[in-house]
Amino acid sequence: MLLAASCLEERPRPGPPxxxxxxxRTTVRSNNPPTPPDTVSGTVRxxxxxxxxxxxxxxxxxxxxxxxxxxxxxSTTFRFLIGPGKSPNTVLPIQIRARxxxxxxxxxxxxxxVVP
Numbered sequence: 001m002l003l004a005a006s007c008l009e010e011r012p013r014p015g016p017p018x019x020x021x022x023x024x025r026t027t028v029r030s031n032n033p034p035t036p037p038d039t040v041s042g043t044v045r046x047x048x049x050x051x052x053x054x055x056x057x058x059x060x061x062x063x064x065x066x067x068x069x070x071x072x073x074x075s076t077t078f079r080f081l082i083g084p085g086k087s088p089n090t091v092l093p094i095q096i097r098a099r100x101x102x103x104x105x106x107x108x109x110x111x112x113x114v115v116p
Contacts, residue, residue: 016106017048030086041079046098
């Protein structure tokens with residue numbers, strides 16, 4: 001009996017969700033009206049065996065979140081408008097967070113750069 005118990009797989013440890021994302025591009029333009037504003041867009045995917053509580057994306061100071069619905073896998077696209085008047089070479093921070101139903105959270109940071 002002891003020999004059979006030692007062959008069982010180790011139980012997975014609780015931890016934060018697996019979080020991946022892609023950006024459509026890493027540079028944006030900050031145009032002045034009447035030129036339409038540029039956007040930051042991409043996809044985010046979170047996975048957790050316990051289920052996902054929520055996923056959040058922030059660009060510069062704008063934050064948007066979605067309920068994970070307690071699903072094990074969550075995937076969505078995002079798009080944020082870039083406001084006018086940003087100087088070339090300005091770095092706009094992007095933060096992506098996911099939280100599972102157990103309260104574990106993971107955060108990924110990146111950025112895009114404003115070009116002329």
